[in-house]
Ligand code: HT7
């Protein structure tokens with residue numbers, strides 16, 4: 001397979017101006033005709049090379065003249081016209097494709113009888129021959145012709161110009177998109193769909209028609225998606241001054257989709273999981289995800305569509321920025337602290353391990369074999385953290401100035417991460433030191449800090465050192481520019497007023513900016529450096545990296561009592577939560593050592609006391625409490641160990657959970673009692689927070705395996721009036737094997753067997769079970785009538801769910817690895833993108849003991865040598881082995 005490098009980027013030799021597409025959709029085959037106006041970038045006679053995959057070429061014409069075989073070259077990836085005419089010319093191509101047979105779900109395919117497309121990153125080449133790269137931006141018209149009864153709705157990008165009936169029960173629609181776009185934003189949908197319609201009046205008073213399309217039986221489940229869309233449109237106007245630019249915005253929900261959703265210009269296509277919701281069938285987490293993803297795709301209209309990427313290496317330019325925007329949107333619609341905790345947890349659970357493993361890559365990768373493999377948590381989530389750092393450094397107004405300049409300079413262009421950086425810098429005349437390193441250096445920086453107080457000099461000193469670990473292809477790293485937002489707490493727990501700080505031989509005043517008087521940004525740029533706070537009259541406790549101001553690992557010399565103090569008093573709620581997590585991580589790691597040495601496990605009573613005081617603090621937000629009493633995940637602890645030991649970590653985490661449940665039983669019982677849903681389901685922060693707290697208390701209680709508490713969970717299950725409560729009770733019961741467990745799982749399936757999204761929750765719950773030997777149960781579920789490897793959501797639920805359970809996936813007999821190896825090879829023949837996501841579960845295999853390493857390695861070797869392996873899976877599996 002060919003590796004593609006950022007350093008080899010070249011401007012295209014030809015640009016396209018207008019593109020007319022005509023689709024004749026059929027049951028056996030689809031005929032695609034394209035007419036493209038082509039013009040050279042510079043006059044000369046370079047060949048025109050078009051990308052194509054799985055296409056049957058029927059004809060090629062240049063300026064109306066048919067080309068004969070020798071006038072062009074065709075191979076399995078390209079159609080080349082060696083000497084096109086000089087100046088502007090028209091190119092007409094007719095191809096035949098087979099959407100019904102397309103199980104890869106890229107290009108044009110069918111999902112439950114609906115024709116739909118997915119072109120990002122390089123799927124357009126499966127529709128017709130084209131320069132399939134984002135810097136080719138053209139205006140499209142699209143004509144679709146199909147059987148009217150089978151496909152009554154025909155959609156594409158932009159405005160509907162014309163539609164009408166044709167002979168033989170057919171009809172057609174003609175769409176025109178007035179905005180230039182790269183082909184990855186092209187979309188087509190045809191099927192039996194109905195819509196929920198609404199209108200949004202923009203800030204300049206234009207009416208925009210909003211339509212959310214689904215099969216008729218699901219339209220009633222689109223109210224929350226419509227609410228989310230309107231909220232996102234309003235938010236983008238209010239916060240960024242960005243108005244929608246067409247009179248129509250369509251969303252279509254399909255059940256078979258490789259990712260969450262796609263931002264095609266004015267025709268977003270969504271995985272139905274991220275559109276359909278009703279209180280009975282969707283949980284609070286689903287509702288929140290829908291809000292975030294509807295927002296995300298809508299926000300792409302400006303960050304991604306109006307200003308797009310020059311090449312795929314720049315993916316984070318649109319994705320990091322748009323994730324940042326959707327995070328801010330969700331924060332503004334709910335609780336900022338809780339959202340920040342959730343986002344940072346995700347970064348730690350998924351991105352930090354990626355940055356420390358064989359697939360580590362910079363936010364802007366240097367190379368790829370298959371671009372699909374780089375839609376990663378690094379490009380998305382770490383990329384969003386990079387954007388967040390601009391905002392932290394510039395403040396809200398400075399950030400907005402930078403965004404305004406970015407749009408002013410680049411509307412209608414395909415640009416790079418440097419262009420974004422330059423807009424931020426120039427709009428604010430800012431000094432960003434070597435900030436651009438965040439785009440090119442992989443690895444999570446490790447920052448160590450020690451503190452000392454000089455009572456005589458009234459100074460408090462923080463000494464920092466930083467190190468960026470080596471990653472594949474980058475053995476040696478430069479220091480990074482790291483903004484560390486910091487405050488100091490006085491002995492009563494209040495923020496101290498900060499006057500000035502010495503750094504690099506200069507005294508910088510802090511207090512003259514009243515907004516920052518209790519907080520300051522320490523700008524780390526060196527391998528080692530020191531900051532000295534002056535006029536500090538009592539020994540403070542430092543609160544560092546407030547709000548998680550940079551995507552780093554921070555190791556401090558804070559004592560346990562400092563951490564308990566921060567847990568109780570920090571004015572930065574994120575850091576309050578963080579102090580509890582640091583304590584929990586330390587505790588868990590020390591108990592893991594005890595467990596490995598065969599010592600009895602004993603829980604530090606101070607930890608129980610610290611959590612009890614959080615539980616009983618009625619001034620705290622309930623969802624914050626729920627987060628604060630959630631222990632770090634097993635993966636997070638394993639990542640901190642020299643050799644990951646899944647059994648020990650699992651035993652310790654279960655021990656602490658049970659111990660907390662037993663010591664805080666009365667508190668948990670009253671939380672369940674006092675936080676039941678009394679009224680109709682409402683998606684708002686207060687209600688979600690109540691449910692979150694009640695349900696985590698129930699989960700703790702059920703872990704005790706006590707008859708009475710299982711009865712309580714059963715009662716909650718039976719009386720639940722919404723999916724959040726019902727599923728939480730089911731999950732609480734499912735922790736413990738036995739008769740009740742089996743009965744309730746069967747009951748849940750029978751209730752929801754006709755709702756595939758709910759059935760997927762049922763698959764996932766069983767897949768994630770910690771019960772030893774669960775691999776057999778998961779194997780059996782593969783042949784369950786509701787299961788289908790062709791549907792990505794089902795794969796993510798069952799296979800993805802299984803791989804997220806450390807005890808079973810990493811079972812010492814290798815049964816988990818063998819299971820995944822077999823599935824990956826099977827799945828790769830159906831859908832390489834989904835198969836390569838699954839193979840990533842092996843990526844941390846070197847972190848385990850020798851027995852496990854050998855077993856995992858054997859599976860990776862088996863996969864790499866499988867016949868006809870896709871480039872997608874090859875890239876991930878071979879990088880894991882390298
Ligand atoms: N921009 C979209 C990316 C996407 C995608 C990429 C590869 C393969 C399938 C895909 N489906 C959607 C989604 C987004 O980030 O907004």
Ligand code: ZN
Nearest residue numbers: 296300319322
């Ligand atoms: Zn996106």
